[in-house]
Amino acid sequence: MKKIVITGGKGGVGKSTVAILFADKLVRENKKVILCDCDVECPNDYLLLGQKLAKPIEKVFAEFPKLIKKKCKKCGLCAKTCRSNAIFQAPGKYPVFIKDLCSACGACWIVCPYGAIGPQKEETGQIFTNRVKNNFWLVTGMAKPGLEETGPVVTEVKKFALKFAEKNKVNVTLFDTAPGIHCPVVSALLNCDLAYCVTEPTPMGAYDLNLILDLCQKLKVPAKVILNQADLGDKRKIEKIAKKFKTKVEKEIPYSRKLVEAYSKGKLLNFRL
Ligand code: SF4
Ligand code: SF4
Secondary structure, eight states: OOEEEEOOTTTTTTTHHHHHHHHHHHHHTOOOEEEEOTTSSSHHHHHHTOOOSSSSEEEEEEEEEEOOGOOOOOOOHHHOOOTTEEEEEOOOOOOOEOOGOOOOHHHHHOOOOTTEEEEEEEEEEEEEEEEEEETEEEEEEOOOTOOOOOOOHHHHHHHHHHHHHHTTTOOOEEOOOOOSSHHHHHHHHHHHHEEEEESSSSSSHHHHHOOOOOOHHTOOOOEEEEEEEEGGGGHHHHHHHHHHHHHHHHHEEEEHHHHHHHHOOOOGOOOOO
């Protein structure tokens, strides 16, 4: 089973469109495909596919720190250890956990010499599944509104999709990531076979392509470039950046009014890549 990521540093370049059209192309080539929407803060593949999210099939949980005051000796070790700066401790006072910054890594309760921090399980997200058509499933991850660190949710959604893929003997699982190069994108990219980095021929597109190709290189995920709206700008800069990372523009997608209309009506499956 192949694990392919559809990513691209910049938002609005057509990642989801490419992911959906690519998934549909593979299905028409008689492959069994899962499209896993890893943009957990704002998943929209289901809308573009004209699907509804019914009841979640699974809930995602994470463990956050909770102070057991009577055991705490105010030694300060937990605050010194936290790399997310999610623990504030004024001199001589108890540590205070700042949930918005906490990545639920567990380091603080591991280092506390007095067992004064207990992990507390909390729901951080939900997973939904849709059968789009024969041999085409959509797995959608959705983080709880307001959750700052969504990387762990992506990790769980990815785990679920891979188990689902194994059970249904799927040939290809596509992971559609959030824009950017932050933690949720890293989580989606880890241990995948290939990344398609979608971009557009604009200065911002070129800048963000450089960042995402650099990230793929660091994570040792082979990457190729897909140039969307290829005829609407100067593509030389994109080609230059692809060359810098020893890859190439694998596919150019010209601007298409028909595609834009299909996108806005949630009828992308009427369009062929
Ligand atoms: S490491 Fe443990 S004992 Fe020390 S301040 Fe943190 S919670 Fe309290
Ligand atoms: S779980 Fe990790 S990120 Fe959260 S407060 Fe503890 S050390 Fe910091």
